[in-house]
Amino acid sequence: MNFFDKVRSGDVRVVVVGAGYVGLPLAVEMARTGIRVTALDKIQAKVDALNEAHSYVGDVSDASLKELTGRLDATTDDSVLADADAVVICVPTPLRKTKDPDVSFIMDAAEHVAKHLHPGQLIVLESTTYPGFTREMLRPRLERTGLVVGKDFCLAFSPERVDPGNPTYGIRNTPKVVGGCTPECLKRVEVLYGRFIDHLVSVSSTDAAEMVKLLENTFRAVNIALVNEVSIMCNRLGLDSWEVIDAASTKPFGYMRFYPGPGLGGHCIPIDPHYLGWKLKTLKYTARFVELAEEVNASMPRVVVERVVEALNEHGKAVNGSKILMLGVAYKKDISDMRESPALDIIDMLAHKHADISYHDPFVEELSVLGREIPRKDLTDVASYDCVIIVTDHSDIDYRRVVEEAQLVVDTRNATGSFRSEFAGKVWSI
Numbered sequence: 001m002n003f004f005d006k007v008r009s010g011d012v013r014v015v016v017v018g019a020g021y022v023g024l025p026l027a028v029e030m031a032r033t034g035i036r037v038t039a040l041d042k043i044q045a046k047v048d049a050l051n052e053a054h055s056y057v058g059d060v061s062d063a064s065l066k067e068l069t070g071r072l073d074a075t076t077d078d079s080v081l082a083d084a085d086a087v088v089i090c091v092p093t094p095l096r097k098t099k100d101p102d103v104s105f106i107m108d109a110a111e112h113v114a115k116h117l118h119p120g121q122l123i124v125l126e127s128t129t130y131p132g133f134t135r136e137m138l139r140p141r142l143e144r145t146g147l148v149v150g151k152d153f154c155l156a157f158s159p160e161r162v163d164p165g166n167p168t169y170g171i172r173n174t175p176k177v178v179g180g181c182t183p184e185c186l187k188r189v190e191v192l193y194g195r196f197i198d199h200l201v202s203v204s205s206t207d208a209a210e211m212v213k214l215l216e217n218t219f220r221a222v223n224i225a226l227v228n229e230v231s232i233m234c235n236r237l238g239l240d241s242w243e244v245i246d247a248a249s250t251k252p253f254g255y256m257r258f259y260p261g262p263g264l265g266g267h268c269i270p271i272d273p274h275y276l277g278w279k280l281k282t283l284k285y286t287a288r289f290v291e292l293a294e295e296v297n298a299s300m301p302r303v304v305v306e307r308v309v310e311a312l313n314e315h316g317k318a319v320n321g322s323k324i325l326m327l328g329v330a331y332k333k334d335i336s337d338m339r340e341s342p343a344l345d346i347i348d349m350l351a352h353k354h355a356d357i358s359y360h361d362p363f364v365e366e367l368s369v370l371g372r373e374i375p376r377k378d379l380t381d382v383a384s385y386d387c388v389i390i391v392t393d394h395s396d397i398d399y400r401r402v403v404e405e406a407q408l409v410v411d412t413r414n415a416t417g418s419f420r421s422e423f424a425g426k427v428w429s430i
């Protein structure tokens, strides 16, 4: 039976390499259509959890794993690749300390895939990477087996568009971009992905598909940097940036709302634009918006600290020795993820100024910054702090009560927007 018949009949076997926040939801959605899926992961604990129908990804429930017993399993043994008709690679693509792309996870996965590559297989990369990577790096590695792309096996790229915790958009109903190394490769990724995704967007190459993803997230980073700079401008002008931004957001066309904040956190937005900038540098071009956005966004933690210094000074206090409560430390609201959280930079800078720092975050159980444990506190003694900094505006906090009890509040997220004016002098915003 050929690849297309196998997919259509549901006899196709798929291996997803990397069972994280991208790979696991993808594996579940595929298995839901009746096909056999195996999640291949290096971490035994993850494999054991999945095989016991315990999910560690917010968007996947234990119940959904239980329902898929027999169609979805997990292993650390790469020999499962030998029986796979299709392999989808969903491994991390972080930055090195030098801010250069770290594609070592993909290349490690490629070694396992190459070891078991056989005629008829479709390989799809989902990990975010720079334009040209699939064609220039992954294809040659796989063709070193002697098999030829488009003839013996197929290779495609499809950027992940997972938005963890999004109640509206999941794998099935989020349009998915797909690009193939050859027309045959495109046809195969279309027929496979068409089984479990409602709307596919086919582009002319894997390079184009890689660039689409980077455009999406560079767009966000640049626009966030713009409103961050608007908040700095409004400060100089004596204006409330959120008032200005909320009013601009009433324009029903030609405008898209972004908010200033304490900086850029997460595992996508601060990272992805650097993949684009790095690639263009190799082509002797400077991606100036990428660089400027990075510069502005990376400056925001310092902007917040300067605001705290100014506010404490107005209250006749030095940062040195002041008791400061960081209210909300995750990289964005209503999640526990701390990756690249601007709160870490703010704490580091305040600690260097000898402030006495604690934090409160209902989603973050423990926190250490540069090896220093930061005490976790509740909100029963807000008045005892010289300053409360709202860094992440989690939903289930009574911000009005915090402001009523606090001596001083610096709000970096407009959590106090609706009543800040009643507490002139006590609530400062960035």
Ligand code: SAJ
Residues within 6 Å of the ligand: 160, 161, 162, 163, 164, 216, 217, 220, 224, 257, 258, 259, 260, 261, 262, 263, 264, 265, 266, 267, 268, 269, 331, 332, 333
């Ligand atoms: N941020 C701002 N101002 C804004 C929006 C975000 O300061 O107006 C900050 C956030 O606080 C956070 C960082 O930027 O620290 C990133 O926030 P994000 O809303 O972009 O959230 P992420 O990192 O979870 O981005 C993901 C991305 N999804 C994928 O890459 C597949 C992104 O493309 C989505 O658009 C985004 O979720 C989303 O829309 O929520």
